[in-house]
Amino acid sequence: MTQRFSKPNNFADQTVSLAHGNGGRFMRELIEQIFVRHLQNDLLDTNADAAFIPLADNLTELVVTTDGFTVEPLEFPGGDIGSLAVHGTVNDLAVSGATPLYLTLNTFIEEGLELKVLERVVQSMALACKACNVKIVAGDTKVLRRGQGGGIYFATTGIGQRISKKRLGLKQIQIGDLIILSGSVGDHGTAVMLAREQFGLSGTLKSDAASVLPITQALQDLDGLRFMRDPTRGGVATIVHEIAQVIKCSVRLYEQTIPVNEQVKVVCDLLGYDPLYMACEGRVLAVIAPEFAAQAVNKLQQLGYFESAIVGRIEEGRAQAFLETELGGERILQELEADSLPRIC
Amino acid sequence: MTQRFSKPNNFADQTVSLAHGNGGRFMRELIEQIFVRHLQNDLLDTNADAAFIPLADNLTELVVTTDGFTVEPLEFPGGDIGSLAVHGTVNDLAVSGATPLYLTLNTFIEEGLELKVLERVVQSMALACKACNVKIVAGDTKVLRRGQGGGIYFATTGIGQRISKKRLGLKQIQIGDLIILSGSVGDHGTAVMLAREQFGLSGTLKSDAASVLPITQALQDLDGLRFMRDPTRGGVATIVHEIAQVIKCSVRLYEQTIPVNEQVKVVCDLLGYDPLYMACEGRVLAVIAPEFAAQAVNKLQQLGYFESAIVGRIEEGRAQAFLETELGGERILQELEADSLPRIC
Numbered sequence: 087m088t089q090r091f092s093k094p095n096n097f098a099d100q101t102v103s104l105a106h107g108n109g110g111r112f113m114r115e116l117i118e119q120i121f122v123r124h125l126q127n128d129l130l131d132t133n134a135d136a137a138f139i140p141l142a143d144n145l146t147e148l149v150v151t152t153d154g155f156t157v158e159p160l161e162f163p164g165g166d167i168g169s170l171a172v173h174g175t176v177n178d179l180a181v182s183g184a185t186p187l188y189l190t191l192n193t194f195i196e197e198g199l200e201l202k203v204l205e206r207v208v209q210s211m212a213l214a215c216k217a218c219n220v221k222i223v224a225g226d227t228k229v230l231r232r233g234q235g236g237g238i239y240f241a242t243t244g245i246g247q248r249i250s251k252k253r254l255g256l257k258q259i260q261i262g263d264l265i266i267l268s269g270s271v272g273d274h275g276t277a278v279m280l281a282r283e284q285f286g287l288s289g290t291l292k293s294d295a296a297s298v299l300p301i302t303q304a305l306q307d308l309d310g311l312r313f314m315r316d317p318t319r320g321g322v323a324t325i326v327h328e329i330a331q332v333i334k335c336s337v338r339l340y341e342q343t344i345p346v347n348e349q350v351k352v353v354c355d356l357l358g359y360d361p362l363y364m365a366c367e368g369r370v371l372a373v374i375a376p377e378f379a380a381q382a383v384n385k386l387q388q389l390g391y392f393e394s395a396i397v398g399r400i401e402e403g404r405a406q407a408f409l410e411t412e413l414g415g416e417r418i419l420q421e422l423e424a425d426s427l428p429r430i431c
Numbered sequence: 432m433t434q435r436f437s438k439p440n441n442f443a444d445q446t447v448s449l450a451h452g453n454g455g456r457f458m459r460e461l462i463e464q465i466f467v468r469h470l471q472n473d474l475l476d477t478n479a480d481a482a483f484i485p486l487a488d489n490l491t492e493l494v495v496t497t498d499g500f501t502v503e504p505l506e507f508p509g510g511d512i513g514s515l516a517v518h519g520t521v522n523d524l525a526v527s528g529a530t531p532l533y534l535t536l537n538t539f540i541e542e543g544l545e546l547k548v549l550e551r552v553v554q555s556m557a558l559a560c561k562a563c564n565v566k567i568v569a570g571d572t573k574v575l576r577r578g579q580g581g582g583i584y585f586a587t588t589g590i591g592q593r594i595s596k597k598r599l600g601l602k603q604i605q606i607g608d609l610i611i612l613s614g615s616v617g618d619h620g621t622a623v624m625l626a627r628e629q630f631g632l633s634g635t636l637k638s639d640a641a642s643v644l645p646i647t648q649a650l651q652d653l654d655g656l657r658f659m660r661d662p663t664r665g666g667v668a669t670i671v672h673e674i675a676q677v678i679k680c681s682v683r684l685y686e687q688t689i690p691v692n693e694q695v696k697v698v699c700d701l702l703g704y705d706p707l708y709m710a711c712e713g714r715v716l717a718v719i720a721p722e723f724a725a726q727a728v729n730k731l732q733q734l735g736y737f738e739s740a741i742v743g744r745i746e747e748g749r750a751q752a753f754l755e756t757e758l759g760g761e762r763i764l765q766e767l768e769a770d771s772l773p774r775i776c
Binding site for chain 2: 101102113121124125128129130132148150155187188196198201202204209226227231233236429
């Protein structure tokens with residue numbers, strides 16, 4: 087890592103663009119070249135959803151994660167920025183094999199925001215905390231001048247304790263493992279986009295925003311479980327691309343078995359988006375040894391996640407992800423680059 | 432607490448104003464009526480700088496705090512938003528009697544920010560982490576559309592372990608205790624204001640932004656230490672007002688012994704600000720039993736904090752804070768209300 091960033095950068099007159107925030111290549115480079123380059127240490131792993139930090143007593147291992155929330159509009163079908171700020175961080179702990187316990191909350195409010203909107207959002211946050219059994223233990227509030235904020239931005243940091251006996255992570259993935267998805271892709275991103283009404287489209291689609299704790303708790307004791315992640319910014323395609331790069335393997339997705347909501351399909355077709363790159367906020371992508379994959383899907387379906395399915399496979403080959411289409415062709419899933427859809431989560 | 436907020440609020444058409452962010456009355460009410468009302472739990476204490484959270488093993492007690500940073504300009508004489516985001520959160524742990532260990536970092540960047548500015552600020556953050564011996568263990572970055580952010584906003588959450596054997600806090604304060612200050616007041620707020628160049632004033636004043644760890648480490652083993660806090664938003668006046676309200680006592684400050692930098696005095700006089708309400712970012716206000724106060728000041732002076740002094744006293748009487756002026760008069764220090772100085776920290 088050190089060698090990679092040993093040359094000082096010359097950023098000259100470069101500026102930050104929206105693509106630096108979309109979860110794809112530019113964002114990865116920004117994080118590597120500026121944040122990791124200066125802030126790296128033995129506990130910071132930008133390929134993980136959460137950090138595992140040992141405490142002095144050597145008995146307890148904390149799991150820590152953090153996430154910022156900037157979704158626009160603040161309230162959308164199926165959720166709002168308040169519940170999202172709880173679920174997003176709870177989910178990062180959940181997919182890391184941890185029980186979420188505590189949250190801290192940062193609020194940035196724009197001058198002029200209606201107090202009743204703020205209250206609705208905080209109330210929704212409280213309900214989500216209760217449902218996930220987490221407590222907000224510390225908070226801070228800043229007010230931004232009109233025009234310097236987008237209504238509300240939240241940042242939540244989550245602290246949990248590890249429950250999974252084995253460590254999960256990208257590096258546990260092996261050739262031959264199967265990929266399962268707990269539900270349909272792209273509902274959140276598409277629902278938020280529709281809620282903006284900027285495309286002249288509307289629909290009944292709801293965000294999938296929810297806690298994934300029931301899913302991760304069902305999966306985490308299965309033998310053969312290697313890795314879990316919630317596909318948020320950059321969607322499922324971004325995760326499988328990362329798997330391919332880190333494991334140096336091919337990742338094959340089966341278009342035929344990937345659950346996609348009909349409305350998501352139609353809207354994405356119309357606007358030229360690919361559901362595989364759209365954010366989910368209540369789904370889990372898991373990688374599991376082949377002999378346990380059917381059992382995992384079964385377990386999820388029994389819990390009511392009826393769309394859960396085996397959607398792909400880890401294969402030997404070039405480090406790339408591709409989609410086996412319904413017609414039998416293959417399409418490479420490139421790393422996300424430009425994308426004009428900011429403030430989706 | 433429950434009773435106080437049992438009546439549902441009707442916020443009708445009220446909106447958030449800049450005064451809701453200044454550390455004074457409106458901010459306290461906003462936090463109580465919206466955040467605490469909905470999110471309250473046994474660990475959340477809005478009168479404390481950090482939360483003490485017990486872990487399952489009952490041996491370890493974590494100290495957790497969080498803070499948002501919106502300072503404008505991003506770089507100012509004596510510091511920048513990067514070092515501030517480390518020091519601010521480190522300081523909240525330090526005054527709580529904890530050793531800071533880990534930070535998480537949320538970054539909200541406005542589209543169009545120059546990458547070289549971002550890098551300078553992150554580099555400064557890295558130096559501050561090194562100096563304070565803390566590691567950033569998790570992070571998240573969001574990009575905001577041009578016009579929806581103020582260059583950079585940071586939020587940092589700090590995790591530490593308690594070192595002070597006794598619990599420090601507002602409720603430990605007793606009648607007769609003395610108040611000490613580790614250095615001059617208002618340097619940060621005034622330096623940032625001057626750096627904006629909006630008042631046609633300039634000067635050589637530097638922010639006092641710094642880690643207060645050397646100060647709190649020197650004080651925390653002194654017998655008789657009751658309470659420490661760093662006077663940020665709302666300044667020294669806001670802390671003494673809070674002491675008066677929580678302890679139901681009078682707090683007397685001595686104008687004669689409060690260290691105020693000459694430039695701060697002049698600028699505040701010109702613009703009609705009171706240094707006692709201006710933010711510091713590297714000072715500690717401590718309350719200590721009278722028989723140990725001189726020893727505490729001595730210790731700080733030996734460490735190079737030459738301006739540290741006994742500046743006030745906790746007295747029986749009405750719950751209010753007042754200033755004994757150099758001319759022998761008395762001036763009540765009201766709770767901060769309107770204040771048009773946002774984005775100072």
